[in-house]
Amino acid sequence: xxxxxxxxxxxxxxxxxxxxxxxxxxxxxxxxxxxxxxxxxxxxxxxxxxxxxxxxxxxxxxxxxxxxxxxxxxxxxxxxxxxxxxxxxxxxxxxxxxxxxxxxxxxxxxxxxxxxxxxxxxxxxxxxxxxxxxxxxxxxxxxxxxxxxxxxxxxxxxxxxxxxxxxxxxxxxxxxxxxxxxxxxxxxxxxxxxxxxxxxxxxxxxxxxxxxxxxxxxxxxxxxxxxxxxxxxxxxxxxxxxxxxxxxxxxxxxxxxxxxxxxxxxxxxxxxxxxxxxxxxxxxxxxxxxxxxxxxxxxxxxxxxxxxxxxxxxxxx
Amino acid sequence: xxxxxxxxxxxxxxxxxxxxxxxxxxxxxxxxxxxxxxxxxxxxxxxxxxxxxxxxxxxxxxxxxxxxxxxxxxxxxxxxxxxxxxxxxxxxxxxxxxxxxxxxxxxxxxxxxxxxxxxxxxxxxxxxxxxxxxxxxxxxxxxxxxxxxxxxxxxxxxxxxxxxxxxxxxxxxxxxxxxxxxxxxxxxxxxxxxxxxxxxxxxxxxxxxxxxxxxxxxxxxxxxxxxxxxxxxxxxxxxxxxxxxxxxxxxxxxxxxxxxxxxxxxxxxxxxxxxxxxxxxxxxxxxxxxxxxx
Numbered sequence: 001x002x003x004x005x006x007x008x009x010x011x012x013x014x015x016x017x018x019x020x021x022x023x024x025x026x027x028x029x030x031x032x033x034x035x036x037x038x039x040x041x042x043x044x045x046x047x048x049x050x051x052x053x054x055x056x057x058x059x060x061x062x063x064x065x066x067x068x069x070x071x072x073x074x075x076x077x078x079x080x081x082x083x084x085x086x087x088x089x090x091x092x093x094x095x096x097x098x099x100x101x102x103x104x105x106x107x108x109x110x111x112x113x114x115x116x117x118x119x120x121x122x123x124x125x126x127x128x129x130x131x132x133x134x135x136x137x138x139x140x141x142x143x144x145x146x147x148x149x150x151x152x153x154x155x156x157x158x159x160x161x162x163x164x165x166x167x168x169x170x171x172x173x174x175x176x177x178x179x180x181x182x183x184x185x186x187x188x189x190x191x192x193x194x195x196x197x198x199x200x201x202x203x204x205x206x207x208x209x210x211x212x213x214x215x216x217x218x219x220x221x222x223x224x225x226x227x228x229x230x231x232x233x234x235x236x237x238x239x240x241x242x243x244x245x246x247x248x249x250x251x252x253x254x255x256x257x258x259x260x261x262x263x264x265x266x267x268x269x270x271x272x273x274x275x276x277x278x279x280x281x282x283x284x285x286x287x288x289x290x291x292x293x294x295x296x297x298x299x300x301x302x303x304x305x306x307x308x309x310x311x312x313x314x315x316x317x
Numbered sequence: 318x319x320x321x322x323x324x325x326x327x328x329x330x331x332x333x334x335x336x337x338x339x340x341x342x343x344x345x346x347x348x349x350x351x352x353x354x355x356x357x358x359x360x361x362x363x364x365x366x367x368x369x370x371x372x373x374x375x376x377x378x379x380x381x382x383x384x385x386x387x388x389x390x391x392x393x394x395x396x397x398x399x400x401x402x403x404x405x406x407x408x409x410x411x412x413x414x415x416x417x418x419x420x421x422x423x424x425x426x427x428x429x430x431x432x433x434x435x436x437x438x439x440x441x442x443x444x445x446x447x448x449x450x451x452x453x454x455x456x457x458x459x460x461x462x463x464x465x466x467x468x469x470x471x472x473x474x475x476x477x478x479x480x481x482x483x484x485x486x487x488x489x490x491x492x493x494x495x496x497x498x499x500x501x502x503x504x505x506x507x508x509x510x511x512x513x514x515x516x517x518x519x520x521x522x523x524x525x526x527x528x529x530x531x532x533x534x535x536x537x538x539x540x541x542x543x544x545x546x547x548x549x550x551x552x553x554x555x556x557x558x559x560x561x562x563x564x565x566x567x568x569x570x571x572x573x574x575x576x577x578x579x580x581x582x583x584x585x586x587x588x589x590x591x592x593x594x595x596x597x598x599x600x601x602x603x604x605x606x607x608x609x610x611x
Contacts, residue, residue, distance in 0.1 A: 042485055060462075114350065139561045141564045142543075253546065
């Protein structure tokens with residue numbers, strides 16, 4: 001029965017594709033060069049501005065320069081060998097993992113909770129959906145300034161609130177663990193809109209009859225969420241996870257303006273290490289090796305992303 | 318709906334009571350979450366707004382949310398900075414320039430990808446993956462070297478070109494999705510009437526694609542307005558920086574900090590944008606999610 005239905009579905013899809021094929025053809029009556037002329041500038045710009053840097057980074061990371069502006073000497077993978085023996089670099093890697101992991105845990109928890117709540121909202125409170133986007137409009141630096149002010153040890157409102165609850169005021173930026181927490185909070189604040197919108201979008205695509213059926217069968221709200229809604233929005237949950245990891249992995253502005261990598265390097269993530277190596281120590285070749293390491297992590301995430309979009313046909317949504 | 322009512326009438330009074338309590342609890346729960354959502358999103362900005370209207374001393378001395386001695390000193394101190402004024406103008410120029418250049422490159426390319434079959438169409442796939450593979454952070458050092466080599470450091474045009482490169486893939490993608498929904502019959506009709514390609518695009522395609530172009534214009538502007546990494550890499554002199562870099566420098570000053578000034582600076586970079594956004598929220602929300610998915 002199922003196989004027959006599958007064959008039938010495949011047949012229909014093939015027929016549909018065949019029917020739409022003539023539609024995909026070129027417009028008639030134009031010169032052959034037209035599409036090339038139209039698309040060349042964009043393709044050229046993207047190759048020069050996005051593809052060239054990657055090639056340059058890989059190539060440059062294989063060289064070493066004795067002094068700034070001096071001639072490069074081919075050293076193979078020596079830069080990478082040095083990096084992975086440098087305790088400071090390894091420390092930065094571990095800080096990056098803590099940071100990304102923290103952003104994921106807090107971001108996905110809030111993303112799901114807010115997404116589910118917004119899904120229930122009707123009528124005049126719908127403006128809350130618009131409000132959710134606001135942090136997306138704020139630059140990373142402005143986010144950091146805002147969090148420096150509200151987390152300030154002396155006058156920050158967060159500490160006032162903690163004191164109101166009977167908890168002593170915290171030194172957010174001189175305690176290593178709290179500084180990491182502050183960075184995670186600011187990063188999540190900035191990127192939560194993406195996760196919330198994706199999850200909300202997934203919930204809205206859901207067939208409400210499934211939930212009604214579950215209610216008839218006596219499933220409570222929690223059970224319905226866990227057993228039905230969450231499995232149905234798995235694609236959106238996975239996608240938000242990957243997007244939040246991207247943002248956290250490559251976040252420079254938020255951390256550099258919030259903690260500057262301190263105190264005692266507690267928030268010195270790979271991005272801060274890259275900044276210092278390239279623009280403070282002026283070690284371009286070593287910095288390019290760090291770029292390549294970050295690009296590799298990024299590529300891993302992209303593999304996950306491609307796998308997901310294949311599996312769930314995200315492009316067709 | 319009918320299934321629900323049937324099941325309700327079959328319940329005993331006890332069960333009905335439990336169900337009612339559950340519903341009440343659920344409603345309360347949702348309201349608590351929504352209140353937290355509003356606090357989480359808006360409070361940080363409101364508190365910053367409040368600090369921006371306080372005097373320096375009052376930031377610690379006057380804990381109230383409404384400043385007891387409201388003052389514009391914070392704003393005045395920022396506006397008096399030469400750096401802020403030039404950065405504001407630079408941000409505007411770079412933002413508008415990036416929007417225009419992005420549209421100028423993305424519209425023809427997207428149109429070609431949708432309407433023509435040609436070798437190179439498969440490059441479209443690359444456009445989806447490149448921005449995922451290559452974050453702006455990875456561009457900092459290579460583009461800095463390239464700009465040094467070209468002698469293009471400290472020029473607004475360099476920033477515009479660099480930002481356009483980072484927004485272009487997303488812009489092409491959004492436009493491709495949009496052009497696919499412009500019925501080709503419309504264009505063919507115009508063609509039969511003798512309209513050549515430039516005319517068809519001008520009078521048929523572009524008017525229909527206007528909402529998508531506004532979305533892309535705003536997203537490109539946002540990218541340029543908020544970008545920090547590339548500004549850090551590609552500028553070195555005070556006159557060529559944009560707002561985020563200038564704000565970053567303000568946070569790095571040591572000594573007695575001008576907290577109301579920093580708050581005012583942050584607010585002034587956010588507020589103009591929120592007004593633009595409120596007018597076109599509909600487009601942007603769709604743009605963000607489809608951009609994230611694609």
